[in-house]
Amino acid sequence: MTASDLEVLAANEAFYGAFAQTDLATMDRLWAQRAPVACIHPGWGPIIGRDQVMQSFQALFERGGARVACFDASAYLFGDSAYVICVELVGDTRLIATNVFTREDRQWRLVHHQSGAFAASFPELGRRAQAIN
Amino acid sequence: MTASDLEVLAANEAFYGAFAQTDLATMDRLWAQRAPVACIHPGWGPIIGRDQVMQSFQALFERGGARVACFDASAYLFGDSAYVICVELVGDTRLIATNVFTREDRQWRLVHHQSGAFAASFPELGRRAQAIN
Numbered sequence: 001m002t003a004s005d006l007e008v009l010a011a012n013e014a015f016y017g018a019f020a021q022t023d024l025a026t027m028d029r030l031w032a033q034r035a036p037v038a039c040i041h042p043g044w045g046p047i048i049g050r051d052q053v054m055q056s057f058q059a060l061f062e063r064g065g066a067r068v069a070c071f072d073a074s075a076y077l078f079g080d081s082a083y084v085i086c087v088e089l090v091g092d093t094r095l096i097a098t099n100v101f102t103r104e105d106r107q108w109r110l111v112h113h114q115s116g117a118f119a120a121s122f123p124e125l126g127r128r129a130q131a132i133n
Numbered sequence: 134m135t136a137s138d139l140e141v142l143a144a145n146e147a148f149y150g151a152f153a154q155t156d157l158a159t160m161d162r163l164w165a166q167r168a169p170v171a172c173i174h175p176g177w178g179p180i181i182g183r184d185q186v187m188q189s190f191q192a193l194f195e196r197g198g199a200r201v202a203c204f205d206a207s208a209y210l211f212g213d214s215a216y217v218i219c220v221e222l223v224g225d226t227r228l229i230a231t232n233v234f235t236r237e238d239r240q241w242r243l244v245h246h247q248s249g250a251f252a253a254s255f256p257e258l259g260r261r262a263q264a265i266n
Contacts, residue, residue: 032211034211035209035211035212036209036210036211038209038216038218040218040229040231040249042249042250043250043251044251045229045251046218046229048207048218074181076168076169076171076244076245077169078165078167078168078169078214078235078244079168079212079213079214079235080212080214081211081212081213081214081235083171083233083244083245085171085173085179085181096173096178096179096247096249098173098231098233098245098247100216100231100233102211102212102214111209111211111216112209112216112231114229114231114247114249115249116173116175116229116247116248116249116250117175117176117249117250118176118177118178
């Protein structure tokens with residue numbers, strides 16, 4: 001694991017820390033200022049644009065936030081971009097998330113978050129492939 | 134919309150074309166050769182690594198593929214990276230997907246795909262926020 005991998009994972013951890021602490025100011029600092037920003041909360045439609053994404057977190061936080069814990073994060077870097085895949089636990093619900101980062105002003109900042117249901121183990125593959133045909 | 138936006142959207146369309154036509158050779162060409170590759174099919178766990186991702190498509194295609202249609206794609210570029218958000222229709226099921234691209238050898242190539250359930254309209258926000266607290 002490189003130093004950059006660790007930096008990206010630290011930014012990812014800070015994202016879940018801000019979530020847990022309903023810390024909107026930190027959340028705001030963690031997202032890109034210049035790159036385009038979007039967010040797909042689990043089950044929701046896409047939220048496009050920095051202001052709209054921050055408003056979605058503000059709305060969540062004003063209602064007490066979401067008890068989201070992050071596990072098994074792994075980072076994948078390509079140039080000044082990266083994505084992190086991790087498991088989220090929201091109460092008893094297990095979700096799978098992608099967090100996309102870009103390096104701005106030497107900081108890894110979020111450009112996109114998608115979280116959704118995480119149901120299956122790999123042997124599910126065949127059954128699901130049959131089910132959708 | 135810039136020329137690069139259109140290139141990314143064309144690469145995104147080619148991805149769904151290869152899906153629809155169960156064209157593994159084209160699918161293979163659409164994914165990054167050097168950047169790290171991963172994929173989260175709807176409801177599945179993450180598939181990490183180029184060979185593993187291609188094997189997942191091969192397994193899907195050998196079973197006849199998935200009738201995935203893509204709608205409402207929008208592209209968001211930052212440097213030589215981009216993400217596309219789009220709605221997928223698999224039969225009667227509506228999914229929401231993120232496709233992450235990088236520019237390699239002047240081609241936009243996929244590095245990551247996540248697709249998951251797309252349930253809600255924005256007024257759901259308040260109810261969901263309350264439900265998870």
